Amino acid sequence: MKEFIILTGLVLLSTHGIGQVSEFLDNPDAEEVLDSSQTRDADIYLFSKSTDDGLSLRWAPSSPNVWLEGNTYGYSVDKMQLDSNNVEKFIPLGQGLYKAWPLDEWKSIVSEDSPYTAAAAMTIYGAEESTGGDSFTKGDQDLNNRFGFALLSADLDKNAATASGLSATDQKVEIGEYVIYRIYIKDELGNARSDTSFYLCQREEVVQETAPIISEIEELENVVNLSWDKYSGSTTFTGFYIERSDDNGSTYLRITERPVLDISTNLMEGDIISYADSLETNYQSYYYRLVAVDAFGDESLPSEAVIAMGRDKTGPEAPENFIVEEQNNGFQLSWEFDNALNDITGFNIYKSVETEDNYDLISQNLSPESRAFIDNDPDPIKTNYYYVTAIDTAGNESSSKINFGITTDNIPPQAPGNLRYSIDTMGQLLILWDAPRDNDIRGYRVYVSNAQDDEFASESGDYLKQTYFATNIELETLTEKIYYFVQAIDWSYNVSENSMTLEVVKPDILPPSQSIFVDYEVTEEGISFNWIPSISEDVKEIQLLKRELGQEWVSVNNFDQNTLTFLDKSVEEGVFYEYTLNTIDDAGNSTLSEKTLNLEALKSFFLKEIPTLEAKSEDEGIVLTIGYPEKENFTFTIYRGExxxxxxxxxILESGEEFVDKDIRKKVKYQYAVKANAMDGRDSKLSNIISIKK
Incomplete structure (x- = not known):
């Protein structure tokens, strides 16, 4: 018989009794030794728990066959105490041999209040099932069932564990001491095939086990669902009792006669255990708590209580015969509902332009007497989907079937206009067009032909959302031209007439396709631009050019093909500029944007202030001199005070920058200020006030 040494505990052997353990591991009787760095399943598992009396020990065979050997021969448990005397000797623990009681002795502990003792006795002494079907398979299944119930009964009942020969108490261990326990099947004839196992344990101060935690409650119709993590606490618990109080937590009644067990056998099932408490009535508050049972049959402290109740989750009858009819520019919704059979608070109306998703609440809490609703704002382009719900006093909603309405539209849109194109030497073609003025355009389709009088075929496939089409055409062909036209389609699937036919010439050498302005904004900070870059693959840079009217183009800045926006701050207010994009390829060919932008830099709200105002007293009166550097034609408003x-x-001085105030009285102190006035209605702020006395 091989002996496997498996050392477990809360501390490292290197710090406690390493000399004794090292010599022990050299035991010549041990044919195979496992240290703590190795992993190997034991035939007999042992668990310890510190109590006021010492160390409580529980062990469990790892398989049905080991369990049968233990029932037949019993379990020998020896101990070696690691102390300062360095005495290394195994001695029997207590009675030494722990074996299942004879059947007659079980009668003293079996009772209605102790169901697991009877179950444990039945697993050991009950008759095996072996009739019908495959007796070999059924025998294995019966043995597995008996083995499982035997271990479960020992976990849940201390008496069952003791009578099954699966527990002991070591009362001769001081707090802080370490003990090595040796456990094996006691077979004098050597027929047992199980291995010896060794365990290192320490007695510690007794600590109250952490109570379990109810992690989730679900309030349903006449049912409360409780859920908790089977590992919530400092101990792995075997079972859980559910307790309930109907007097605000003053007294609790245990509503589970037997513990709720974790019966999962698949690790993928998770660690959550649930229990459903069926209730006679809804809206009666109850306090719930858990009491857990560990592998030693000890109960934990109760968990913190949670409050829950059953709630009405049954909705009313759904509205029937839901109809959507077009009315004027909207839709009238109507339905049938029997108020006599339902206690409701009203109706809700929901709407979407998609069949299944994204429904919006468009009318809430229509009166219970309502049987119709008018939507005056349907989507004029897309299909409008609706449903109506009845709401009861508990807030439950029941939905009608979905119905829909489509606005009538038989008028096709206008044809796209102003077709143009650009093409590069690689055959990359960009066709652009102007969108029609219709506001219900669903998309566009592009058609192509190699000859203007041949049949055209669809080139774009599905609807295009944008007003351009990019494609790659073959340049090395006998045809020098290719032809395109575009159709517009609205949301009612009406198709426009064909656009003008666009003739595309395939050049031998072409500059890059143009970059196109798509947006601009004029602010006091400057003028900002957004553009679509050329689709040509050999673009080296894109230049932003500008010029004042009648002037030559000047470069504002150069960009790579990934830059799509720029703010030009180098503008003067009120000045008109023309902008264009110059796309340059790596061969030096360039293309200016087909459309330029003519923009005026934003003028400031006020004219520039008058920097100087002087006054002199002359014989003819007071002479005012205005210093204003701007060159445009301005008038000046002169203000006077006394x-x-x-x-x-x-x-109001219509011209010039000098004025003589002749209406002057002696010994009067005059104050003057001036504003500049432009022809576009803008004024400067009032100048500084000056004073003078004649």
Whole structure:
């Protein structure tokens, strides 16, 4: 018989009794030794738990065959105490041999209050099933069932564990001491095939086990579902009792006669256990808590209580005969509903332009008497889908069937216009067109032919959303031209007339396709642009060019093909500029944008302030001199006040920058200020006020 040494515990052997253990591991009787770095399943597993009396020990055979050997021969449990005296000797623990009680002795512990003792006795002494079918297969199944129930009964009942020969208590261990336990099947004749196992255990201070935790509650119709993690706490629990209180937690009644067990056998099933409590009535609050049972048959402290109740989850009858009819520019929705059979608070109307998803609530809590609703704002382009729900007093909704309405549209859109194109030497063709003014365009289709008078074929496939079409054409052909036209299709599938036919010439050498402005914005900060870059693959750079009217183009900046936006800050207010994009390929060929932008830099709200205003007293009066550097034609509004009084308009000077105020009285102190006025209605802010006395 091989002996496997399996050392387990809470501390490392290197810090406690390493000398004794090293000599022990050299035991010549051990044919194979496993250290803590190796993994090997044991034939007998042993668990320990520190108690006030010492160390409680529980062991379990790893298979039905080992269990049968244990029932036949019993389990020998020896101990070696690791202490300062360095005494290394195994001695029997207690009675030494632990074996299942004879059947007659079980009668003293079997009772209605202890069902697991009877179950344990039945697994050991009950008759095996072996009749009918494949007796060999049924025998294995029966043995597995008996083995499983035997271990479960020992887990849930201390008496069952003791009577099954699967538990013991070591009362001669001090707190902090380490003990090595040796456990094996006691077979004097050597017929047992199981291996000896060794376990290192330590007695610790007794710590109250952590209570389990109810992690989730679900309130359903006459049912409360409780869920919890089977590992919630410091111990792996075997079973759980459910307790319930109907007096706000003052007293609890255990509503599960037997513990709720974790019966999962597949690791993929997860660690969550659930229990459903069936209730007679809804809306009666109950307090729930868990009491867990560990492998030693000890119960934990109760979990924290949760409050739950059954709730009404049954919706009312659904509205019937739901109809959608076109009315004027909208849709009238109507339905049937029997109020006498349902207690409802009203109806909700939902709408979407998709069959199954993205429904919006468009009318809420229509009165229970309502049987119709008018949607005056349907989508004029897409199909409108609707359904109506009845809502009961608990907020449950029941939905009618989905129905739909389509606005009538038999008018085709206008044809796309202004077809144009650009093409590069690689045969990459970009066709652009102007969208029709219709606001219900679904998309476009492009048709192509090698000859203007031949049949055209669809080139674009599905609908195009954009007003351009990019393709690659073969240049090395006998035909020098290719022809295209475009159709527009609206959301009612009406098709426009064909656009003008676009003749595309296949050049031998072409510059790159153009880059196209798609957006711009004029602000006080400057003028910003967005563009679509050329689709040519050999583009080297894109130049943004500008010029004032009548001037030559100047470069604002150069960009690579990935740059799509730029803000030009180098503009003067009120000046008109023309902008274009110049696309240059790596061969030096260039293409200016077909469309330029003529834009005026934004003028500021106020004219520039008047920097200087001077006043001199002359014989003829007070001479005002206005210093204003701007070169445009401006008028000036002159304001005058007397003796620090309010200013009022004195004169609008139509030309020049000098004015003589002749209406002057002696010993009066005058104040003057001036505004500049432009022809476009803008003014400058009031200048500084100056004072002078004649």
């Amino acid at each position: 003796n620090e009084g309010l200013l009022s308009t004195l004169k």
